[in-house]
Amino acid sequence: MELAPHPVIPRKKPVLVCILDGWGENPVKDGFNACHVAKTPTMDSLAAKGSAYYRSVLAHGPAVGLPTDQDMGNSEVGHNALGAGKIIAQGASLVDIALEKKSIFQDAGWQYVKPAFEANTLHIITLLSSGGVHSRYDQLKGLMQGAVADGCKMLRLHVLTDGRDVPDGTCHEYMSTLVKDLATLEGCDAKVASGGGRMKVTMDRYEADWGMVERGWKAHVLGEAPNKFKDPIEALKKLKEGGDSDQYLEPFVIVDEEGKAVGTVEDDDAVVIANFRADRVVEISKAFEYPDFKDFDRVRFPKVKFAGLMQYDGDLKLPANYLVPPPLIERTSGEVLAANGLKTFACSETQKFGHVTFFWNGNRSGYFNENLETYVEIPSDNVPFNQAPLMKAREITAAGKEALRSGKYDVVRVNYANPDMVGHTGDLQATIAACEECDACVKELLDLVDELGGMYLVTADHGNADDMVQRNKKNEPLTGEDGAPLPLTSHTLAPVPVAIGGPALPATVKFRDDLPKAGLANVTATYINLMGYEAPAEMEPSLIAAN
Numbered sequence: 001m002e003l004a005p006h007p008v009i010p011r012k013k014p015v016l017v018c019i020l021d022g023w024g025e026n027p028v029k030d031g032f033n034a035c036h037v038a039k040t041p042t043m044d045s046l047a048a049k050g051s052a053y054y055r056s057v058l059a060h061g062p063a064v065g066l067p068t069d070q071d072m073g074n075s076e077v078g079h080n081a082l083g084a085g086k087i088i089a090q091g092a093s094l095v096d097i098a099l100e101k102k103s104i105f106q107d108a109g110w111q112y113v114k115p116a117f118e119a120n121t122l123h124i125i126t127l128l129s130s131g132g133v134h135s136r137y138d139q140l141k142g143l144m145q146g147a148v149a150d151g152c153k154m155l156r157l158h159v160l161t162d163g164r165d166v167p168d169g170t171c172h173e174y175m176s177t178l179v180k181d182l183a184t185l186e187g188c189d190a191k192v193a194s195g196g197g198r199m200k201v202t203m204d205r206y207e208a209d210w211g212m213v214e215r216g217w218k219a220h221v222l223g224e225a226p227n228k229f230k231d232p233i234e235a236l237k238k239l240k241e242g243g244d245s246d247q248y249l250e251p252f253v254i255v256d257e258e259g260k261a262v263g264t265v266e267d268d269d270a271v272v273i274a275n276f277r278a279d280r281v282v283e284i285s286k287a288f289e290y291p292d293f294k295d296f297d298r299v300r301f302p303k304v305k306f307a308g309l310m311q312y313d314g315d316l317k318l319p320a321n322y323l324v325p326p327p328l329i330e331r332t333s334g335e336v337l338a339a340n341g342l343k344t345f346a347c348s349e350t351q352k353f354g355h356v357t358f359f360w361n362g363n364r365s366g367y368f369n370e371n372l373e374t375y376v377e378i379p380s381d382n383v384p385f386n387q388a389p390l391m392k393a394r395e396i397t398a399a400g401k402e403a404l405r406s407g408k409y410d411v412v413r414v415n416y417a418n419p420d421m422v423g424h425t426g427d428l429q430a431t432i433a434a435c436e437e438c439d440a441c442v443k444e445l446l447d448l449v450d451e452l453g454g455m456y457l458v459t460a461d462h463g464n465a466d467d468m469v470q471r472n473k474k475n476e477p478l479t480g481e482d483g484a485p486l487p488l489t490s491h492t493l494a495p496v497p498v499a500i501g502g503p504a505l506p507a508t509v510k511f512r513d514d515l516p517k518a519g520l521a522n523v524t525a526t527y528i529n530l531m532g533y534e535a536p537a538e539m540e541p542s543l544i545a546a547n
């Protein structure tokens with residue numbers, strides 16, 4: 001893994017790698033493109049340097065290991081690619097293949113849960129949508145059908161409504177489809193048992209709010225929630241009357257005529273999580289898997305056969321049982337830099353902290369070499385982010401500047417959460433403010449890189465803020481019955497910008513023009529070059545060359 005010195009670029013500290021989470025370079029530049037509408041003098045000045053120093057790269061679909069060109073990018077696959085420099089077949093693709101070949105039903109994880117099917121209940125916990133970021137409905141359906149074919153007599157679904165990877169208000173459609181499909185599972189008593197909105201129940205990440213997971217545990221396992229309904233479609237109807245978006249629905253439990261929860265989790269049951277993406281199911285997995293779990297009081301800890309659709313954390317081997325082996329992401333840039341004694345500083349706020357560490361490092365929660373890596377997490381606020389669109393960008397900037405100034409690090413990596421997290425709220429004005437804040441913070445970092453005589457690479461992991469409205473096939477904005485634009489809460493298919501520069505960048509070094517289809521994985525070799533090294537040959541080619 002020894003890195004050879006770059007023939008032209010000197011090893012000159014510091015190098016800044018800055019990721020604007022959810023900042024797409026969308027070809028549609030109208031009033032709903034928050035990155036475009038926002039006043040962004042810094043990003044504009046980078047773009048104005050022209051194609052030798054500013055370009056876009058693909059951040060969605062096969063370029064980041066997703067099944068099709070219709071799959072928008074996301075933070076997991078984006079940061080995996082940025083960190084690894086390779087295009088890796090991702091969870092969504094691997095599950096597709098395993099279902100297609102039916103090998104999923106032969107492999108060890110399924111064999112582990114299957115013995116529960118005859119006399120006990122199979123519980124499936126899942127994000128209920130076809131978003132393709134954390135889960136997909138067709139895969140859920142395949143799992144349910146496979147379970148029934150293998151003798152499952154009692155199936156209970158615990159569903160998290162989406163409205164984030166798919167438009168708000170679609171939870172009814174997914175629930176109706178699910179209820180219809182459950183009714184077709186012959187010989188199986190199949191019901192929805194509990195649920196809630198993905199940003200309220202179960203799917204917390206990076207320990208931002210364990211209360212979410214506790215609410216999920218109570219609803220899914222104990223059958224307790226303030227909202228009890230006899231019918232899941234009725235449940236959503238009533239909960240939506242409160243005005244909450246699909247993402248933020250309160251937890252609910254489905255009860256029988258006597259008011260008893262229809263699907264509590266009991267000893268000897270099987271529990272499967274049908275999400276392929278890790279970050280938002282690591283916490284609930286710990287609650288099911290760890291006997292000495294202390295992050296909230298579980299009240300009851302049923303002895304179940306627990307499996308993830310994938311293994312979510314390779315370092316922790318969590319969960320021990322899983323249906324599909326996760327992508328093997330090896331020899332990431334983090335590992336290579338550590339092996340060469342190079343020092344890394346990485347920082348973001350809680351919501352994105354694992355993105356610049358865990359995902360960047362190939363879904364590993366530990367360090368490669370703790371003496372060489374410094375990871376700083378700025379605690380995120382637990383608020384709907386359109387109410388606080390500046391988020392913790394100032395604090396991240398301050399930490400990044402201190403790291404740059406310290407002279408201790410070969411590379412300083414920061415991620416700004418604003419364009420993505422505020423973009424997900426569908427609030428255009430707040431997202432414009434988020435982009436402006438981000439731009440102002442990037443300026444501070446770049447000014448310091450100038451002062452210190454370093455180099456920078458500014459990029460993003462996928463689009464989001466660059467389109468805030470749902471559109472028809474002709475790209476025209478859609479409006480609701482009241483004539484108001486229908487907000488887009490999801491990521492986009494847009495490519496993302498990559499900008500390089502800084503006083504230490506030799507004048508002969510420029511972006512190549514022979515890689516028009518380059519994607520995020522090409523950024524890795526580029527930043528390793530800026531650090532003064534040739535990138536490992538197995539990585540996707542660098543975007544730059546010296547003439």
Ligand SMILES: O=C(O)[C@@H](CO)OP(=O)(O)O
Pocket residue numbers: 022073074075076133134164165280420
């Ligand atoms: O919030 C999340 O979980 C996803 C969207 O589902 O966003 P990101 O990939 O940017 O983390």
Ligand SMILES: [Mn+2]
Pocket residue numbers: 021022074075076078420461462
């Ligand atoms: Mn992201």
Ligand SMILES: [Mn+2]
Pocket residue numbers: 022075420421424464491
């Ligand atoms: Mn996002």
